[in-house]
Amino acid sequence: ESQLPGFATHQVGVAGAVVDESNGKVLVVQDRNKTTNAWKFPGGLSDPGENIGATAVREVFEETGVRSEFRSLLSVRQQHNHPGAFGMSDMYMICRLRPLTYDINFCTRECLRCEWLDLAELTRTSDTTPITARIARLLLHGLERGFGEIDLSMEEIPAIYSGRFYQLYHRQLPSLVTHI
Amino acid sequence: ESQLPGFATHQVGVAGAVVDESNGKVLVVQDRNKTTNAWKFPGGLSDPGENIGATAVREVFEETGVRSEFRSLLSVRQQHNHPGAFGMSDMYMICRLRPLTYDINFCTRECLRCEWLDLAELTRTSDTTPITARIARLLLHGLERGFGEIDLSMEEIPAIYSGRFYQLYHRQLPSLVTHI
Numbered sequence: 001e002s003q004l005p006g007f008a009t010h011q012v013g014v015a016g017a018v019v020d021e022s023n024g025k026v027l028v029v030q031d032r033n034k035t036t037n038a039w040k041f042p043g044g045l046s047d048p049g050e051n052i053g054a055t056a057v058r059e060v061f062e063e064t065g066v067r068s069e070f071r072s073l074l075s076v077r078q079q080h081n082h083p084g085a086f087g088m089s090d091m092y093m094i095c096r097l098r099p100l101t102y103d104i105n106f107c108t109r110e111c112l113r114c115e116w117l118d119l120a121e122l123t124r125t126s127d128t129t130p131i132t133a134r135i136a137r138l139l140l141h142g143l144e145r146g147f148g149e150i151d152l153s154m155e156e157i158p159a160i161y162s163g164r165f166y167q168l169y170h171r172q173l174p175s176l177v178t179h180i
Numbered sequence: 181e182s183q184l185p186g187f188a189t190h191q192v193g194v195a196g197a198v199v200d201e202s203n204g205k206v207l208v209v210q211d212r213n214k215t216t217n218a219w220k221f222p223g224g225l226s227d228p229g230e231n232i233g234a235t236a237v238r239e240v241f242e243e244t245g246v247r248s249e250f251r252s253l254l255s256v257r258q259q260h261n262h263p264g265a266f267g268m269s270d271m272y273m274i275c276r277l278r279p280l281t282y283d284i285n286f287c288t289r290e291c292l293r294c295e296w297l298d299l300a301e302l303t304r305t306s307d308t309t310p311i312t313a314r315i316a317r318l319l320l321h322g323l324e325r326g327f328g329e330i331d332l333s334m335e336e337i338p339a340i341y342s343g344r345f346y347q348l349y350h351r352q353l354p355s356l357v358t359h360i
Contacts, residue, residue: 170255
Protein backbone atom coordinates (compact mmCIF):
# COMPACT_ATOMS: atom_id res chain seq x y z
CA GLU A 1 0.00 0.00 0.00
CA SER A 2 1.03 3.58 -0.49
CA GLN A 3 3.59 5.10 1.83
CA LEU A 4 1.65 8.36 1.83
CA PRO A 5 -1.39 8.68 4.08
CA GLY A 6 -3.67 9.78 1.26
CA PHE A 7 -7.05 11.37 1.74
CA ALA A 8 -10.69 10.44 1.47
CA THR A 9 -11.78 10.43 -2.16
CA HIS A 10 -15.02 8.43 -2.02
CA GLN A 11 -18.41 8.63 -0.49
CA VAL A 12 -20.02 5.26 0.13
CA GLY A 13 -23.69 4.67 -0.62
CA VAL A 14 -25.49 1.45 0.19
CA ALA A 15 -28.82 0.07 -0.97
CA GLY A 16 -30.65 -2.89 0.55
CA ALA A 17 -32.55 -5.43 -1.52
CA VAL A 18 -34.88 -7.00 1.05
CA VAL A 19 -36.06 -10.29 -0.41
CA ASP A 20 -39.01 -12.19 1.00
CA GLU A 21 -38.09 -15.75 0.06
CA SER A 22 -41.56 -17.06 0.92
CA ASN A 23 -43.23 -15.26 -1.98
CA GLY A 24 -40.43 -13.96 -4.23
CA LYS A 25 -41.09 -10.30 -3.52
CA VAL A 26 -38.60 -7.52 -2.95
CA LEU A 27 -39.00 -4.16 -1.25
CA VAL A 28 -38.75 -1.21 -3.65
CA VAL A 29 -39.34 2.52 -3.48
CA GLN A 30 -39.81 5.41 -5.85
CA ASP A 31 -37.92 8.55 -4.86
CA ARG A 32 -39.58 11.89 -4.60
CA ASN A 33 -38.11 14.69 -6.73
CA LYS A 34 -36.99 12.58 -9.66
CA THR A 35 -38.05 13.18 -13.23
CA THR A 36 -38.91 9.52 -13.75
CA ASN A 37 -40.73 7.34 -11.26
CA ALA A 38 -38.35 4.44 -11.28
CA TRP A 39 -38.52 1.58 -8.79
CA LYS A 40 -35.28 1.14 -6.89
CA PHE A 41 -33.95 -0.38 -3.72
CA PRO A 42 -34.02 1.87 -0.64
CA GLY A 43 -30.63 3.14 0.46
CA GLY A 44 -28.41 6.10 1.22
CA LEU A 45 -25.01 7.27 2.31
CA SER A 46 -22.93 5.57 4.99
CA ASP A 47 -22.33 7.53 8.15
CA PRO A 48 -18.66 7.87 9.13
CA GLY A 49 -17.46 4.62 10.70
CA GLU A 50 -20.59 2.69 9.69
CA ASN A 51 -20.33 -0.76 8.11
CA ILE A 52 -21.91 -1.45 4.72
CA GLY A 53 -24.50 -3.83 6.15
CA ALA A 54 -25.44 -1.46 8.95
CA THR A 55 -26.05 1.34 6.46
CA ALA A 56 -28.30 -0.88 4.36
CA VAL A 57 -30.39 -2.00 7.36
CA ARG A 58 -30.64 1.56 8.72
CA GLU A 59 -31.58 3.18 5.42
CA VAL A 60 -34.17 0.51 4.62
CA PHE A 61 -35.78 1.08 8.00
CA GLU A 62 -35.69 4.88 7.74
CA GLU A 63 -37.23 4.90 4.26
CA THR A 64 -39.71 2.03 4.50
CA GLY A 65 -40.29 1.12 8.18
CA VAL A 66 -39.26 -2.48 7.44
CA ARG A 67 -36.73 -4.11 9.76
CA SER A 68 -34.21 -6.48 8.21
CA GLU A 69 -30.87 -8.18 8.66
CA PHE A 70 -27.76 -8.27 6.50
CA ARG A 71 -27.15 -11.40 4.42
CA SER A 72 -24.58 -10.60 1.74
CA LEU A 73 -22.98 -8.09 -0.59
CA LEU A 74 -24.24 -8.42 -4.17
CA SER A 75 -22.58 -5.72 -6.20
CA VAL A 76 -20.20 -2.78 -6.22
CA ARG A 77 -20.50 0.25 -8.46
CA GLN A 78 -17.78 2.87 -8.83
CA GLN A 79 -18.66 6.22 -10.36
CA HIS A 80 -16.55 9.35 -10.80
CA ASN A 81 -17.56 13.00 -11.08
CA HIS A 82 -21.26 12.29 -11.13
CA PRO A 83 -23.67 15.18 -10.68
CA GLY A 84 -24.26 16.04 -7.02
CA ALA A 85 -21.06 14.51 -5.73
CA PHE A 86 -18.98 17.68 -6.05
CA GLY A 87 -15.86 16.09 -7.47
CA MET A 88 -15.93 13.09 -5.13
CA SER A 89 -16.09 9.58 -6.41
CA ASP A 90 -18.89 7.31 -5.35
CA MET A 91 -18.78 3.68 -4.26
CA TYR A 92 -22.28 2.24 -4.25
CA MET A 93 -22.87 -1.20 -2.77
CA ILE A 94 -26.04 -3.27 -3.02
CA CYS A 95 -26.68 -5.75 -0.22
CA ARG A 96 -29.12 -8.60 0.12
CA LEU A 97 -31.18 -8.36 3.28
CA ARG A 98 -33.66 -10.70 4.93
CA PRO A 99 -36.87 -9.14 6.24
CA LEU A 100 -37.63 -9.33 9.97
CA THR A 101 -40.89 -7.35 9.64
CA TYR A 102 -43.18 -6.86 6.65
CA ASP A 103 -45.46 -3.88 7.28
CA ILE A 104 -44.56 -0.85 5.20
CA ASN A 105 -44.58 2.58 6.81
CA PHE A 106 -42.62 4.65 4.33
CA CYS A 107 -41.04 8.07 4.69
CA THR A 108 -43.19 10.46 2.63
CA ARG A 109 -40.43 13.07 2.62
CA GLU A 110 -38.07 10.76 0.71
CA CYS A 111 -40.40 8.36 -1.08
CA LEU A 112 -43.38 8.68 -3.38
CA ARG A 113 -44.25 4.99 -3.27
CA CYS A 114 -43.07 1.85 -1.50
CA GLU A 115 -44.15 -1.72 -2.27
CA TRP A 116 -43.29 -5.37 -2.00
CA LEU A 117 -42.92 -6.05 -5.73
CA ASP A 118 -42.65 -9.40 -7.46
CA LEU A 119 -38.97 -9.98 -8.36
CA ALA A 120 -39.88 -11.39 -11.77
CA GLU A 121 -41.94 -8.27 -12.47
CA LEU A 122 -39.02 -6.05 -11.44
CA THR A 123 -36.83 -7.80 -14.03
CA ARG A 124 -39.37 -6.97 -16.75
CA THR A 125 -40.74 -3.51 -15.99
CA SER A 126 -39.39 -0.42 -17.74
CA ASP A 127 -40.17 1.62 -14.61
CA THR A 128 -36.82 0.97 -13.01
CA THR A 129 -33.15 1.86 -13.31
CA PRO A 130 -30.69 -0.32 -15.27
CA ILE A 131 -28.81 -1.28 -12.10
CA THR A 132 -32.01 -2.24 -10.27
CA ALA A 133 -33.15 -4.40 -13.20
CA ARG A 134 -29.75 -6.07 -13.29
CA ILE A 135 -29.73 -6.85 -9.59
CA ALA A 136 -33.33 -8.08 -9.80
CA ARG A 137 -32.16 -10.65 -12.35
CA LEU A 138 -29.31 -11.69 -10.08
CA LEU A 139 -31.75 -12.05 -7.17
CA LEU A 140 -34.22 -14.06 -9.25
CA HIS A 141 -31.39 -16.41 -10.19
CA GLY A 142 -30.47 -16.67 -6.50
CA LEU A 143 -34.05 -17.37 -5.51
CA GLU A 144 -34.24 -20.20 -8.05
CA ARG A 145 -30.74 -21.69 -7.74
CA GLY A 146 -29.64 -20.64 -4.27
CA PHE A 147 -28.23 -17.34 -3.09
CA GLY A 148 -24.79 -18.94 -2.82
CA GLU A 149 -24.56 -18.36 -6.58
CA ILE A 150 -24.74 -14.59 -6.25
CA ASP A 151 -23.59 -13.70 -2.72
CA LEU A 152 -20.37 -12.29 -1.41
CA SER A 153 -20.44 -13.41 2.20
CA MET A 154 -18.99 -11.29 4.98
CA GLU A 155 -16.60 -12.23 7.70
CA GLU A 156 -15.09 -10.17 10.50
CA ILE A 157 -11.35 -10.67 10.77
CA PRO A 158 -8.90 -9.17 13.29
CA ALA A 159 -6.49 -6.68 11.76
CA ILE A 160 -2.92 -7.90 12.03
CA TYR A 161 -1.38 -4.74 13.47
CA SER A 162 -4.16 -2.92 15.34
CA GLY A 163 -6.17 -5.84 16.74
CA ARG A 164 -9.33 -4.10 15.49
CA PHE A 165 -11.74 -5.99 13.26
CA TYR A 166 -12.40 -5.42 9.61
CA GLN A 167 -15.11 -6.78 7.34
CA LEU A 168 -14.04 -8.93 4.41
CA TYR A 169 -16.41 -9.82 1.56
CA HIS A 170 -15.73 -12.47 -1.07
CA ARG A 171 -17.27 -15.56 -2.62
CA GLN A 172 -17.89 -18.27 -0.06
CA LEU A 173 -16.45 -21.51 -1.37
CA PRO A 174 -17.21 -24.98 -0.05
CA SER A 175 -13.51 -25.58 0.50
CA LEU A 176 -13.06 -22.46 2.62
CA VAL A 177 -13.58 -23.29 6.27
CA THR A 178 -14.52 -20.35 8.45
CA HIS A 179 -11.24 -20.05 10.33
CA ILE A 180 -8.25 -18.80 8.41
CA GLU B 181 -30.04 7.76 -1.92
CA SER B 182 -29.58 10.59 0.53
CA GLN B 183 -30.95 14.00 -0.30
CA LEU B 184 -27.86 15.60 1.22
CA PRO B 185 -24.68 15.77 -0.84
CA GLY B 186 -22.55 14.10 1.83
CA PHE B 187 -18.77 14.14 1.91
CA ALA B 188 -15.92 11.79 1.18
CA THR B 189 -15.41 9.36 4.07
CA HIS B 190 -13.30 6.63 2.46
CA GLN B 191 -9.96 6.21 0.85
CA VAL B 192 -9.83 3.38 -1.67
CA GLY B 193 -6.87 1.02 -1.84
CA VAL B 194 -6.48 -1.66 -4.47
CA ALA B 195 -4.19 -4.68 -4.67
CA GLY B 196 -3.57 -6.79 -7.75
CA ALA B 197 -3.19 -10.56 -7.64
CA VAL B 198 -1.40 -11.29 -10.92
CA VAL B 199 -1.90 -15.00 -11.63
CA ASP B 200 0.16 -16.87 -14.19
CA GLU B 201 -2.26 -19.61 -15.20
CA SER B 202 0.44 -21.53 -17.07
CA ASN B 203 2.31 -22.47 -13.88
CA GLY B 204 0.03 -21.56 -10.96
CA LYS B 205 2.23 -18.75 -9.68
CA VAL B 206 1.22 -15.38 -8.35
CA LEU B 207 3.20 -12.16 -8.02
CA VAL B 208 3.88 -11.18 -4.41
CA VAL B 209 5.98 -8.59 -2.62
CA GLN B 210 7.31 -7.93 0.85
CA ASP B 211 7.04 -4.31 1.94
CA ARG B 212 9.97 -2.41 3.30
CA ASN B 213 9.56 -0.91 6.76
CA LYS B 214 7.29 -3.57 8.22
CA THR B 215 8.09 -5.50 11.38
CA THR B 216 7.24 -8.82 9.75
CA ASN B 217 8.27 -9.82 6.27
CA ALA B 218 4.90 -10.94 5.04
CA TRP B 219 4.17 -11.77 1.42
CA LYS B 220 1.32 -9.74 0.02
CA PHE B 221 -0.11 -8.60 -3.28
CA PRO B 222 1.28 -5.32 -4.65
CA GLY B 223 -1.11 -2.40 -4.42
CA GLY B 224 -1.79 1.10 -3.21
CA LEU B 225 -4.23 3.97 -3.06
CA SER B 226 -6.45 5.01 -5.94
CA ASP B 227 -5.78 8.39 -7.45
CA PRO B 228 -8.82 10.68 -7.61
CA GLY B 229 -11.06 9.63 -10.50
CA GLU B 230 -9.16 6.38 -11.11
CA ASN B 231 -11.03 3.09 -11.59
CA ILE B 232 -10.32 0.12 -9.33
CA GLY B 233 -8.80 -1.94 -12.13
CA ALA B 234 -6.61 0.92 -13.33
CA THR B 235 -5.22 1.39 -9.83
CA ALA B 236 -4.38 -2.31 -9.56
CA VAL B 237 -2.59 -2.38 -12.91
CA ARG B 238 -0.70 0.86 -12.19
CA GLU B 239 0.41 -0.12 -8.68
CA VAL B 240 1.53 -3.58 -9.78
CA PHE B 241 3.66 -2.02 -12.50
CA GLU B 242 5.11 0.67 -10.22
CA GLU B 243 6.06 -1.81 -7.52
CA THR B 244 7.14 -4.82 -9.58
CA GLY B 245 7.75 -3.75 -13.19
CA VAL B 246 5.24 -6.36 -14.38
CA ARG B 247 2.59 -5.28 -16.88
CA SER B 248 -0.86 -6.81 -16.51
CA GLU B 249 -4.53 -6.42 -17.39
CA PHE B 250 -7.64 -6.38 -15.21
CA ARG B 251 -9.76 -9.53 -15.10
CA SER B 252 -12.09 -9.31 -12.10
CA LEU B 253 -12.79 -8.05 -8.60
CA LEU B 254 -12.25 -10.74 -5.96
CA SER B 255 -12.90 -9.15 -2.60
CA VAL B 256 -13.81 -6.00 -0.70
CA ARG B 257 -12.58 -5.09 2.76
CA GLN B 258 -13.98 -2.25 4.82
CA GLN B 259 -11.99 -0.97 7.77
CA HIS B 260 -12.65 1.97 10.09
CA ASN B 261 -10.26 4.09 12.13
CA HIS B 262 -7.23 2.00 11.30
CA PRO B 263 -3.80 3.36 12.15
CA GLY B 264 -2.44 5.70 9.49
CA ALA B 265 -5.82 6.60 8.03
CA PHE B 266 -6.40 9.65 10.27
CA GLY B 267 -10.05 8.99 10.98
CA MET B 268 -10.95 8.01 7.44
CA SER B 269 -12.42 4.67 6.60
CA ASP B 270 -10.70 2.42 4.14
CA MET B 271 -12.17 0.37 1.31
CA TYR B 272 -9.60 -2.12 0.08
CA MET B 273 -10.32 -4.11 -3.07
CA ILE B 274 -8.34 -7.08 -4.39
CA CYS B 275 -8.45 -7.66 -8.14
CA ARG B 276 -7.39 -10.59 -10.26
CA LEU B 277 -5.02 -9.57 -13.03
CA ARG B 278 -3.54 -11.46 -15.98
CA PRO B 279 0.17 -10.92 -16.65
CA LEU B 280 1.26 -9.38 -19.95
CA THR B 281 4.98 -9.44 -19.05
CA TYR B 282 6.85 -11.64 -16.59
CA ASP B 283 10.22 -10.04 -15.81
CA ILE B 284 10.41 -8.57 -12.32
CA ASN B 285 12.07 -5.19 -11.83
CA PHE B 286 10.84 -4.20 -8.42
CA CYS B 287 10.89 -0.85 -6.68
CA THR B 288 13.54 -1.07 -3.95
CA ARG B 289 12.14 1.99 -2.21
CA GLU B 290 8.81 0.23 -1.53
CA CYS B 291 9.69 -3.46 -1.62
CA LEU B 292 12.19 -5.69 0.09
CA ARG B 293 11.47 -8.70 -2.10
CA CYS B 294 9.33 -9.57 -5.10
CA GLU B 295 8.71 -13.06 -6.51
CA TRP B 296 6.45 -15.23 -8.58
CA LEU B 297 5.36 -17.58 -5.79
CA ASP B 298 3.50 -20.85 -6.10
CA LEU B 299 -0.15 -20.24 -5.19
CA ALA B 300 -0.37 -23.48 -3.23
CA GLU B 301 2.70 -22.42 -1.23
CA LEU B 302 1.14 -19.02 -0.52
CA THR B 303 -1.90 -20.79 0.98
CA ARG B 304 0.40 -22.70 3.37
CA THR B 305 3.15 -20.30 4.42
CA SER B 306 3.00 -18.42 7.70
CA ASP B 307 4.95 -15.55 6.10
CA THR B 308 1.86 -13.80 4.83
CA THR B 309 -1.13 -11.78 6.03
CA PRO B 310 -4.49 -13.40 6.80
CA ILE B 311 -6.19 -11.64 3.89
CA THR B 312 -3.46 -12.69 1.44
CA ALA B 313 -3.70 -16.32 2.58
CA ARG B 314 -7.47 -16.19 2.20
CA ILE B 315 -7.34 -14.76 -1.32
CA ALA B 316 -4.63 -17.27 -2.26
CA ARG B 317 -7.07 -20.05 -1.36
CA LEU B 318 -9.78 -18.41 -3.44
CA LEU B 319 -7.37 -18.15 -6.37
CA LEU B 320 -6.25 -21.75 -6.03
CA HIS B 321 -9.89 -22.79 -6.15
CA GLY B 322 -10.34 -20.62 -9.25
CA LEU B 323 -7.28 -22.09 -10.91
CA GLU B 324 -8.61 -25.62 -10.33
CA ARG B 325 -12.33 -25.10 -10.96
CA GLY B 326 -12.46 -22.00 -13.15
CA PHE B 327 -12.21 -18.36 -12.16
CA GLY B 328 -15.93 -17.97 -12.82
CA GLU B 329 -16.38 -19.46 -9.35
CA ILE B 330 -14.62 -16.59 -7.60
CA ASP B 331 -14.84 -13.56 -9.91
CA LEU B 332 -16.99 -10.49 -9.86
CA SER B 333 -16.92 -9.41 -13.46
CA MET B 334 -16.98 -5.76 -14.45
CA GLU B 335 -19.18 -3.99 -16.92
CA GLU B 336 -19.33 -0.36 -17.97
CA ILE B 337 -22.87 0.98 -17.99
CA PRO B 338 -24.11 4.44 -18.99
CA ALA B 339 -25.47 6.47 -16.07
CA ILE B 340 -29.15 7.18 -16.51
CA TYR B 341 -29.03 10.93 -15.82
CA SER B 342 -25.55 12.11 -16.76
CA GLY B 343 -24.75 9.88 -19.73
CA ARG B 344 -21.35 9.18 -18.16
CA PHE B 345 -20.25 5.60 -17.60
CA TYR B 346 -19.90 3.79 -14.32
CA GLN B 347 -18.32 0.43 -13.51
CA LEU B 348 -20.54 -2.27 -12.09
CA TYR B 349 -19.14 -5.43 -10.48
CA HIS B 350 -21.19 -8.51 -9.62
CA ARG B 351 -21.28 -12.26 -10.19
CA GLN B 352 -21.52 -13.13 -13.84
CA LEU B 353 -24.34 -15.60 -14.32
CA PRO B 354 -24.87 -17.77 -17.40
CA SER B 355 -28.38 -16.35 -17.71
CA LEU B 356 -27.19 -12.74 -17.76
CA VAL B 357 -26.58 -11.62 -21.29
CA THR B 358 -24.21 -8.70 -21.65
CA HIS B 359 -26.76 -6.06 -22.65
CA ILE B 360 -29.22 -4.91 -20.03
